[in-house]
Amino acid sequence: MKIARIENDLTQEQLAEIVGVSRQTIGLIESGNYNPSINLCILICKALHKTLDDIFWNE
Amino acid sequence: MKHKRIIDERIEKESNKLSSYMYLFIIIIQTISLIYKLIDGALFTRYIIELLCLSTSSVYLVWESIKYKIGFLTDYDDVLREIRFKILSKCGMICFWIIITGEFLLFFLELLEPIDILIYIVSWGIPALVITIYAIKNGMLIWGSNKRKTTGEKSLAKRTFIGSIFFGIIMGWPFLMKSGTFDPKAIIWIVVMALAWGIPFYFIFRLVINLSEKNADKKVEELESESNIYEEQENENSQD
Numbered sequence: 001m002k003i004a005r006i007e008n009d010l011t012q013e014q015l016a017e018i019v020g021v022s023r024q025t026i027g028l029i030e031s032g033n034y035n036p037s038i039n040l041c042i043l044i045c046k047a048l049h050k051t052l053d054d055i056f057w058n059e
Numbered sequence: 060m061k062h063k064r065i066i067d068e069r070i071e072k073e074s075n076k077l078s079s080y081m082y083l084f085i086i087i088i089q090t091i092s093l094i095y096k097l098i099d100g101a102l103f104t105r106y107i108i109e110l111l112c113l114s115t116s117s118v119y120l121v122w123e124s125i126k127y128k129i130g131f132l133t134d135y136d137d138v139l140r141e142i143r144f145k146i147l148s149k150c151g152m153i154c155f156w157i158i159i160t161g162e163f164l165l166f167f168l169e170l171l172e173p174i175d176i177l178i179y180i181v182s183w184g185i186p187a188l189v190i191t192i193y194a195i196k197n198g199m200l201i202w203g204s205n206k207r208k209t210t211g212e213k214s215l216a217k218r219t220f221i222g223s224i225f226f227g228i229i230m231g232w233p234f235l236m237k238s239g240t241f242d243p244k245a246i247i248w249i250v251v252m253a254l255a256w257g258i259p260f261y262f263i264f265r266l267v268i269n270l271s272e273k274n275a276d277k278k279v280e281e282l283e284s285e286s287n288i289y290e291e292q293e294n295e296n297s298q299d
Contacts, residue, residue: 013204021067022203027279031286034069 198275
């Protein structure tokens with residue numbers, strides 16, 4: 001997710017603004033310390049122009 | 060662009076969990092208080108708040124449990140646990156507002172004994188204090204971003220202004236109509252009381268949020284560095 005965010009030239013704060021959560025929550029998701037709800041996952045994927053598989057599926 | 064107050068799902072879940080514990084605390088205190096007052100043969104007005112709290116929150120609890128088809132004594136998965144916390148949290152808020160409003164009204168109608176006031180202050184004050192301290196320590200009271208901070212501070216100033224005027228009027232009301240006649244000097248008293256409450260409240264609240272924001276950032280930084288170390292170790296292991 002962090003890579004996708006950087007690819008989209010977004011800061012944690014900007015992504016947080018788009019999806020409507022706090023900057024800290026984005027930080028916790030990126031570090032794997034918070035499991036977002038499916039609704040939040042979808043919002044993040046839309047903001048980063050990726051699919052759920054691209055960002056949240058770990059092979 | 061106007062920035063709305065954030066409803067961060069992570070913070071909302073944590074708040075619901077905390078408020079649900081507040082509900083349990085309030086219910087225990089209110090039940091003990093009700094039993095004590097019934098045994099003591101107190102007037103109905105002295106335990107109407109307890110009755111309203113217990114009945115309203117119980118009805119809401121049963122209603123929501125039926126709506127979501129969840130039993131409160133069974134095991135839960137994560138989703139059901141979150142719903143349970145949400146319901147209990149709302150019950151807590153129902154009780155909180157019944158106590159605050161009821162206490163305020165009955166106090167001005169002079170229907171409460173000092174012990175009643177003490178019980179009500181304990182039942183909402185202790186959980187409120189514990190929740191606030193926990194929220195600051197765990198970085199739950201946050202602006203969320205710099206843009207939201209600007210809007211949030213403006214909104215806080217507006218709310219504090221309204222609240223302080225309300226406080227000033229309440230505190231100055233007895234002086235305003237002294238001996239049945241209007242006393243203009245009481246307006247100065249109202250303004251002084253409003254300022255005495257509003258200014259410290261605004262700055263203390265701002266300080267509390269900024270402190271909580273710092274704690275939240277610190278927590279995220281610590282967890283991020285931990286996960287970076289873990290990732291580096293993983294990479295080293297895969298290279299070996």
